[in-house]
Amino acid sequence: MSGSEKFKIFSFQGKMKILHLSWFAFFITFVVWFNFAPLLQSVKESLGLTTAEIKTLLILNVAFTIPARVLVGMLTDKYGPRLVYSLLLAVCSIPCFVFALSDNFVQAAIARFALGLIGAGFVIGIRLVSEWFPHNELGTAEGIYGGWGNFGSAAAAFTLPTVAVIFGGENGWRYAMAITGFMSLFFSVVFYRNVTDTPKGATYYKPKKAGAMEVTSKGDFYLLLVMKVPMYAALALLAWKLSPTGIGMFTDSTVTIIYLLLAAIYLFDASQVWKVNKHVFEKPVPELHQYKFKQVAVLNVLYFATFGSELAVVSMLPLFFAETFELTPVIAGMVASAYAFMNLMSRPGGGWLSDKFGRKPTLLILTAGLAVGYFVMGLVDSAWPVWLAVIAAMGCSFFVQSGEGAVFAAVPLIKRRMTGQIAGMTGAYGNVGAVTYLTILSLVEYSTFFYIIAGTAVIGFITLLFMEEPSGQIAEVNDDGSITMIDVAKA
Template sequence: MTLPTIALTMLGGEDGWRWAIAISAIVMAAYGVFYWFAITDGPSATSHRKTRKAMAMEVSTWGDMIKLILWTIPLVGCLAILVWRIQDMGFLSVNGALIAYLAIVAIVIYQIVQIIRVNVPILKKGVPEDDKYHFNSVAALNTTYFANFGAELAVISMLPMFFEQTWGLSAAAAGLIAASFAFVNLVARPMGGAVSDRMGNRRFVMLSYMFGIGIGFMLMGLMNSNWPLIVAIAVTIFTSFFVQGSEGATFGIIPSIKRRITGQISGMAGAYGNVGAVVYLTIFTFVTPTQFFYILAGGAFISWVVCFIWLKEPEGAFDEEYYVSSVDRMIEEQELAKTQAKPQQG
């Protein structure tokens, strides 16, 4: 809500939005400096579990490795959609697009090679039963972030125009009302994580939030100029509550899936939010706002079905201590041996 206000009312003019973004950049840069000096560097060595390889995510079975490859391709492959749209709009030549496509293919191949290099030796050796995890849960959470964060980024991009054109509002008023969708984030996202912690069943909370997103976007698809504006705003906030809350619930589950690779799972799920934004915004260029809301609802319901089938309630999700497998202990012993060997070498 702050940026539209600064851009349209405080600064104004054709360059108002440029100055607003510049001010935002200055604030972020200042906060980055503060963060560097104010925050300690991660958990202690005794509580942090290091992954064996940082180049690719570890999996438990050969089938999971195939799934990981398939779920990795869209992370970079979705950029091909942007290249196609930019070329179609005349901002990129055929040769430029070809170079971009080849670069995308090269990056995808590189990632696949890394997945194979990391996992083939591990799988040949055999993964201990106590170190296995359900990759399907990772895939399910990829879909939730695709459907919630991807929808959030897409809706924020088109909602001001929708309110302006549907109810004949000024650009400033439409921007402020549409910003309420993002403003709810201050409460709804942490609440999603808190509910996931308190309910005692993270899977149920995730399913509930995704179903709520579907209902919310279906209601937004019904909105038109005959609706009272206050009701439309209420429906928008209602939908945002579930969208933002489901994002918090997603990251409420991730740390419980496999502690050693929490960062990699988080990175993959988070990246799928951007994949969702690219896909949804590309679709938006071909449909009406009403159709677009229904498409977002469909994405949420599809994710709900995937979670219902694939998402498992993490074992020990509410234990006071994280589960430590035999591989975790082996890695810890190796790191300890390296640490003890360094003073002797010196």
């Protein structure tokens, strides 16, 4: 089995080859997803867009990712990571090219909304890596996958403006974006030809029923319905931001239609949950096949606070440093980038700590640090030395990104055949958090914004007390009816 091989980070054989191909696929999705931000000014001037229209494009860029992560998680569990990741990279090159060729706001808006789909790539690799690494290495492997892949956004910020300058002229940004599309298309072929869903001889377990996440008790059925509500609420919040009350892209009647549509989709979603899980009301699920959905719910809340706050803070930190310390935009951007750079080591570090000291203890410590870190950020003002504010931001970033690594060190240990769906829902909660925090930021001062994030981290800490440390084994049924027991912790 692949799990018996040593963890050699510079190897490109066996499970390590899969890890490197996976994180690079994720890296490319983030380059494509965030190729807009560093070229924003060029796009604005080239297409003659208003500031309100630019803000709309930024919102549309993350809107579709919330439902997409859930949907892609289901597709991954059913069809396997190799096929789904390859298709995602290929399909999403299309809206990337469309955006590069856009002549007006409407074309750009449609392309940017569609590109939100590529943000769902993250959940595919979570399932793939979990198939190749044993439980005692899983946190480290998932942390490397998430941390190194996440760095794609920083790589886009550093390289794409230079690429645009090299091609020159007002169309330089178009060439830069088109190149990221070609990268995505090319790597879809590389990925498909070099990856398998599982090590040779291993079984890829699939959900028994498609259409909704399986639960194994009546209480979990109701908890699942409750945990779906914030995802729809976040989409409704985005619609509100596009209404006349917000930036005025949609009319009141259009927003009302969106609200009604979201309500109808939720009801359909709930009916699918009932269709897949109505058997739990007829007879109990055998204890061997049960899992506790509260584990998923806790991780959702924690990812809301960690990745949700990261997405929000990364987008506002340059402006925060510029306004607080009267720095130039370039200097402020460089200073703020220290927060994103922490991803390279912090997220793998959080996964490694989880492997070493346990999932729940690690999450408790990191979540407490997260609360303290954001509380300290709330204290930063112009009286602070800039270097001390940077250290505070980097310290906070360590707990944020280590916490993300620790969350996804636990996700694959809940129920193997549903890892894609669980990762999809937890990942979606990160985007829900980003939408929530960015909306709050538009209404309050910077210090209050940081204090609110610290408060949600405290809520996450309290929620975490209800989580159970993964232990023993989980059971999966083979095609022939036999049962395989999968280790999730040391015996």
